[in-house]
Amino acid sequence: MTTAPTKHKKLIAWVDEIAALTTPDAVEWCDGSQKQYDDLVKLLLDSGVAKPLAKRPGSILFRSDPSDVARVENRTYIAAKTKEAAGPTNNWIDPVELKKTMSGLYAGCMKGRTLYVIPFSMGPVGSPIAKIGIEITDSPYVVINMMIMTRVGTKVLEHLGADGEYIPCLHSVGKPLQPGESDHGLWPCAPLDKKYIAQFPEDRAIWSYGSGYGGNALLGKKCLALRIASVMARDEGWLAEHMLILKITNPEGKVKHVAAAFPSACGKTNLAMLVPTLPGWKVETVGDDIAWMKFGADGRLYAINPEAGFFGVAPGTSMDSNPNAMHSIEKDTIFTNAALTEDGDIWWEQIGYDAPGKLIDWKGNEWVQDKGNKQQAPAAHPNARFTAKASNCPSIADNWEDPAGVPIDAFLFGGRRPSTIPLIHQATDWVHGVFMGSIVGSEITAAALDLKVGTVRRDPFAMLPFCGYHMGEYFQHWINIGKKADATKLPKIFFVNWFRKTAEGKWLWPGYGENSRVLAWVFGQCDGVSGKSVETPIGIMPTVDGISRPDGVSEADMKELLSVDVDGWKKELADIETNHYPIFKDKLPKELKEELDALRKRLG
Ligand code: GTP
Ligand code: SPV
Ligand code: MN
Numbered sequence: 001m002t003t004a005p006t007k008h009k010k011l012i013a014w015v016d017e018i019a020a021l022t023t024p025d026a027v028e029w030c031d032g033s034q035k036q037y038d039d040l041v042k043l044l045l046d047s048g049v050a051k052p053l054a055k056r057p058g059s060i061l062f063r064s065d066p067s068d069v070a071r072v073e074n075r076t077y078i079a080a081k082t083k084e085a086a087g088p089t090n091n092w093i094d095p096v097e098l099k100k101t102m103s104g105l106y107a108g109c110m111k112g113r114t115l116y117v118i119p120f121s122m123g124p125v126g127s128p129i130a131k132i133g134i135e136i137t138d139s140p141y142v143v144i145n146m147m148i149m150t151r152v153g154t155k156v157l158e159h160l161g162a163d164g165e166y167i168p169c170l171h172s173v174g175k176p177l178q179p180g181e182s183d184h185g186l187w188p189c190a191p192l193d194k195k196y197i198a199q200f201p202e203d204r205a206i207w208s209y210g211s212g213y214g215g216n217a218l219l220g221k222k223c224l225a226l227r228i229a230s231v232m233a234r235d236e237g238w239l240a241e242h243m244l245i246l247k248i249t250n251p252e253g254k255v256k257h258v259a260a261a262f263p264s265a266c267g268k269t270n271l272a273m274l275v276p277t278l279p280g281w282k283v284e285t286v287g288d289d290i291a292w293m294k295f296g297a298d299g300r301l302y303a304i305n306p307e308a309g310f311f312g313v314a315p316g317t318s319m320d321s322n323p324n325a326m327h328s329i330e331k332d333t334i335f336t337n338a339a340l341t342e343d344g345d346i347w348w349e350q351i352g353y354d355a356p357g358k359l360i361d362w363k364g365n366e367w368v369q370d371k372g373n374k375q376q377a378p379a380a381h382p383n384a385r386f387t388a389k390a391s392n393c394p395s396i397a398d399n400w401e402d403p404a405g406v407p408i409d410a411f412l413f414g415g416r417r418p419s420t421i422p423l424i425h426q427a428t429d430w431v432h433g434v435f436m437g438s439i440v441g442s443e444i445t446a447a448a449l450d451l452k453v454g455t456v457r458r459d460p461f462a463m464l465p466f467c468g469y470h471m472g473e474y475f476q477h478w479i480n481i482g483k484k485a486d487a488t489k490l491p492k493i494f495f496v497n498w499f500r501k502t503a504e505g506k507w508l509w510p511g512y513g514e515n516s517r518v519l520a521w522v523f524g525q526c527d528g529v530s531g532k533s534v535e536t537p538i539g540i541m542p543t544v545d546g547i548s549r550p551d552g553v554s555e556a557d558m559k560e561l562l563s564v565d566v567d568g569w570k571k572e573l574a575d576i577e578t579n580h581y582p583i584f585k586d587k588l589p590k591e592l593k594e595e596l597d598a599l600r601k602r603l604g
Contacts, residue, residue, distance in 0.1 A: 005029050005154065006119075007162045011134060014168055015117055018136050021103065022172060024110035029117045030143060032153020040140045048185025049141070054344030058332040061340055062141060063364055064213055068189040069337060070383045070449040071215040071222070071264075073465050076197040078227065080469065085201070087470030088583045095200050098207075102196055105174060105209050112177025113138040119157045119166075120150035122225050122292075122306035127403030129238075129292050129304045131229065132160055135219050137171040139188075142217050145334060148309040148387050150220045167204050167228060169219035174210035187212060199223060201231040201468050213336070214311060214385060225290045225306045226466035233292075234469060234477045237484070242462045243291040244272040245303050245406065247397040248519055251280030256523055259291045259303055259491070260412035261437070261462040264447030265383070267414070267498060267511070269312045273324035273395050276516030277550065283516065284397035285324070285390070286406055288312065293408065299489045302405030310393070313447070314338050314384040318352030321512050324395040325386075334387040337362040339379035348380035355379060382446035382453075408491045409526045415442025415459060418501040420568035423509055423547070423561040424518050426494045426525055426533070426540035430482035433493025435595035436539075437461040438475050439576050443499075458580045472587025479589050492526050495539070500561060508557055514550040521547050536564050537602035566603055573600055 004012045006029075019027055030036060041060060044050035050060040078086035079095040086092040093101075116137050123130025135146060146152055160166060174190030177183070189195075190210030197216050198207045206223045208216060215222035229240035243259040262268050272288040287305025296302045310328065314335065317325050329335075338346040340360040347355050354369060361367035362381045370376050390396055399406055413436055415421075427433035438460045444451045448465065451457075458464070460471060467474050482490060498515060500508040521542050525533065532546030542562055549558055576596060581588050 005031070006157045006160070008157070008160055008164070009162070011160070011166065015136065018170060019115055021106050022110035022115060022138070023108050024113055024115035024138060026114045027117065028114050030119065030147070030152055032147060032151075032155070037144055037147050040144050044140055044144070047183060049183060049187060051340060052344065053335070053346065056329070056331055056333060056345065059329075059335065061335045061338060061346060063187065063362055064337055065187045065189050066363055067192060068187065068211050068213045069381050070213065070447055071465065072192065072195055072197065072211060072450060073448045074450045075192065075195040076465065077199065078468055079198050079200050081202055085469060087472065087587070089464055089467065089471045098196070098198055102198065102207050102209055105194060105196070106170070106172060109172045109174055109176050109209070110138040112179070112181060114140070116140070116143045118143055118146050118152055119160065120146055120152045120220055121156045121159070122150060122220050123304045124401045124403045125151055125155050125159050127304060129294055129302075129405055130306065130403070131167060131224070132156055132164065133167040133169050133220055133224050135169040135171060137217070139171065139173050139212050139217065141212055142171060145218050145311070145387050146220060148334065148389050149218055149307055149311060151308050167206065167224055169206040169208070169224060171208045171217055171219055172210075173212045197223065199227045199468055201228065204228055204232070218311065221290070221307070221311065222466055225292070226463070227468035229292065230463070230466070230474065231468040234473065237481070238295075239291070239293040239301070239481065241291045241293065242289065242466050243411075244268040244288045245286035245291050245305055245408075246272050246274070247284040247286055247399070247406065248523060249282040250520070250523055256409040256526055257286065257303070257406045258410045258412060258519065258522065259293070259408050260414065261440070262414045263416075263440070263442040263445070263459045263462040264465070265313050265445035266416050266442055266462070269310060269325060270322050270512060271515060273322055273393065274515060275323060275513045276519075277513040278516045278520055278548070281516055281520060283395065283519070285393055285395045286397050286400045293405070295485065296404065296407070299486045300407045301491060303408050304403070304405040305400060307390070309390050310386070310388050312386050312388065314346075314386050315349045315378070315380055315382055317348070318350055320352055321350070324393055328388040328393040329386045330392075332389055332392060335384070336387070337381035337384040339367060348384055349378050410522050411491045411493045412496050412522070413437050413440050413461065413493070414496040414498070415440050415462070416445070416499040417441065417456070417497045418443070418499060420565050420572055421495065421497040421500075422541065422563065423500065424494055424496050424521065424542065425536070425538050426492065428539055430487065430490055430493065431479060431591050432539065432595060434475060434478045434482065435592050436493060436495045437478065438592055439580065470587055472584035472589070475584070475592060476587070476589045479591055494522055509561055510550050510552060517547050517550065537566070537604070538564055538569060538599065569603055573603070
């Protein structure tokens with residue numbers, strides 16, 4: 001056992017308490033050093049659970065258990081004191097009952113394993129917007145991922161001092177080892193009905209059991225930075241959002257910052273790393289998944305990216321679609337559930353070239369590409385991910401670690417909508433923008449395990465799986481933020497949809513780098529100088545020539561992308577009115593009901 005490298009009595013007592021409960025063979029504190037990272041990688045390679053990648057220096061591949069490939073929303077709980085506090089969109093269990101159940105599972109659960117203590121900072125250490133968490137885990141995979149995704153180690157403990165505040169995050173893969181037993185090179189986890197991803201909002205605490213994957217196990221990310229932080233943000237008057245942050249520079253050298261909320265696997269990483277097809281424009285990356293925002297002394301909203309790396313969707317990432325991501329993963333990268341090539345590289349669907357020879361697929365079986373067989377199971381899991389350092393990203397912005405954050409000029413909301421929702425429309429004011437956020441809908445993707453891929457569900461503010469309290473109160477919090485601000489200094493709000501399809505199921509809009517054309521219109525609207533906009537029943541929209549046309553998009557396509565589908569919108573409103581808004585009962589802000597009524601009237 002290593003001695004605790006801290007004088008923080010409460011922290012030491014908590015680690016001792018958890019060690020006594022979970023009975024690990026050893027306790028190790030993470031100092032965040034490269035040596036510690038390398039030692040853990042060696043341990044993972046020696047055990048066989050990680051595979052080396054000769055083609056990518058410092059990189060390794062994991063294949064998870066086939067049952068442990070994504071977040072598990074139906075095993076994720078907001079254990080607030082009352083069901084009402086968790087609200088209608090969250091799973092709730094009484095916290096006393098849940099702690100009892102989970103304490104039973106945690107008892108002896110780290111037998112045969114090492115308990116790692118990971119001190120981490122969400123946000124640059126010492127930033128007034130940053131928060132410190134301590135994750136206890138028995139998974140070395142989690143430790144090395146946290147070392148990329150957050151700022152880990154001694155500097156965090158130093159900042160915490162003897163009595164600083166931290167958010168306790170307890171994690172176990174839930175697979176104790178008997179004497180002499182090993183994982184036999186397999187990914188350890190517990191069966192689905194033993195998995196619990198639990199947030200205790202009043203205690204500001206996280207308990208996770210049974211899964212080693214992504215948002216279930218890297219507790220700084222969705223559990224802390226969104227579910228717990230959203231509760232803190234409500235109480236303290238700031239915003240914790242599922243948003244990318246990008247910096248955009250126009251040909252005249254003028255800079256703006258845009259934050260965008262799209263549901264999981266709906267294009268945040270891609271937009272954050274976009275390479276503009278519009279000449280003279282530049283986009284740089286501040287963050288790709290989460291934004292924490294507070295008002296600055298000048299009355300503007302400032303955002304930090306609380307993370308230090310990217311846990312990005314692998315399939316679909318190619319030199320064509322996202323070269324900056326491809327460069328970010330050339331070295332120092334952890335891959336999970338990608339396919340392995342014979343010469344020690346990774347491969348996935350739509351990586352931009354055919355599968356070279358015989359692969360090992362994400363399940364560990366031999367796999368040879370058969371392009372004639374449309375039914376062939378994919379080589380990489382659709383939610384395969386890369387974990388890469390933000391500092392290895394060529395498009396990372398010079399100000400991405402500014403402890404004060406970056407001033408936000410525009411918010412975008414969006415989702416995957418094959419019909420109805422136009423390429424872009426703009427809110428006429430803040431409350432209209434909150435209305436737009438509240439009605440976000442999207443086709444379900446592979447980022448969560450227990451949902452039917454492809455069906456449209458409402459995902460307000462892309463926060464459905466991530467809001468730590470009653471979603472109706474969350475809407476009210478957004479309205480209140482607008483009320484207390486100087487309206488002229490608030491970000492402008494837009495709604496985008498890159499995912500319109502033709503009747504034949506083809507993309508109507510090419511997306512990716514071509515989205516810069518839409519960002520250019522947003523840029524102009526923020527300055528109020530574009531002159532290329534019209535008022536429509538659903539909000540402000542570009543004129544058909546307000547957005548320059550990419551190759552392959554006809555004028556008729558452009559008209560379809562930028563028109564108001566009145567019948568489609570009427571159906572949309574009927575769905576919101578009958579299936580969405582009633583869920584929130586008396587917690588639905590009256591302003592949103594008024595927005596709905598006003599929109600119905602405008603549609604005629
Ligand atoms: P999470 O990490 O789960 O929060 O996902 P994300 O929102 O960061 O999504 P990401 O950028 O990783 O994109 C997910 C998938 O959508 C990938 O397969 C992308 O190739 C695809 N995608 C992203 N942007 C576009 C776009 O503009 N058009 C189209 N058609 N597909 C896109
Ligand atoms: C998401 O699902 O929104 C992700 C991946 O960003 S995970 O970290 O697994 O939540
Ligand atoms: Mn995400």
